[in-house]
Amino acid sequence: MTVSNNKKKPIIIGVTGGSGSGKTTVSRAIFEQLKGHSLLMIEEDSYYNDQSNVSFEERVKTNYDHPNAFDTDLLVSQINELLNWKSIEKPIYDYKQHTRSQETVTVEPKEVIILEGIMVLNDPRLRDLMDIKIFVDTDDDIRIIRRIQRDMEERGRSLQSVIDQYLATVKPMYHQFIEPTKRYADIIVPEGGQNQVAIDLLVTKVRDILRNNKK
Numbered sequence: 001m002t003v004s005n006n007k008k009k010p011i012i013i014g015v016t017g018g019s020g021s022g023k024t025t026v027s028r029a030i031f032e033q034l035k036g037h038s039l040l041m042i043e044e045d046s047y048y049n050d051q052s053n054v055s056f057e058e059r060v061k062t063n064y065d066h067p068n069a070f071d072t073d074l075l076v077s078q079i080n081e082l083l084n085w086k087s088i089e090k091p092i093y094d095y096k097q098h099t100r101s102q103e104t105v106t107v108e109p110k111e112v113i114i115l116e117g118i119m120v121l122n123d124p125r126l127r128d129l130m131d132i133k134i135f136v137d138t139d140d141d142i143r144i145i146r147r148i149q150r151d152m153e154e155r156g157r158s159l160q161s162v163i164d165q166y167l168a169t170v171k172p173m174y175h176q177f178i179e180p181t182k183r184y185a186d187i188i189v190p191e192g193g194q195n196q197v198a199i200d201l202l203v204t205k206v207r208d209i210l211r212n213n214k215k
């Protein structure tokens, strides 16, 4: 697809996997190796529904591992804007308050866009926009350990709340909605960020596409 100003469309790389799988590590590793190109990372988490009109007690009880927890319409429309080389006002999400903050951040389009999140391969509208689809596949025990550490250190959660949420929603929703999207992936990366061979292969492929775009 080309756009009106004759620039080739940006490349979209979708990176998914369960919570704690290492999606962010893989995305950052790809980013690191592509330094010198114009790059952008979009986290699907920024597009959790605005719940500012819902009480804190209700927000705590929300199932954040269901596709309906996300404002995917907004995500699709903003990715389309970026594909047309237009800037967007990206929402900012606050995990401690469980809702979107009042502010947004202006994000400029870039040559390579990594779209990372638990549901990015779930919606066909997003899948259709992607040039490369990656599923990071990491064992459940590793993922829960990472999640406990991160949620307690960075997201203001207690150990008991992380365990309760994991058993009530995170685990069942993973098997219902996330794990099945593996079938849409071009590449399944075992053990995420530690898999240097997979990352090298991916970077080579992206460089290839970029080179062809310049022809």
Ligand code: C5P
Binding pocket: 018, 019, 020, 045, 048, 064, 065, 094, 095, 097, 098, 099, 117, 118, 170
């Ligand atoms: O970064 P990660 O992929 O782990 O982010 C997704 C996770 O964030 C989901 O599994 C969801 O349970 C969690 N989440 C949460 N509280 C929120 C929003 C998301 O625990 N308010």
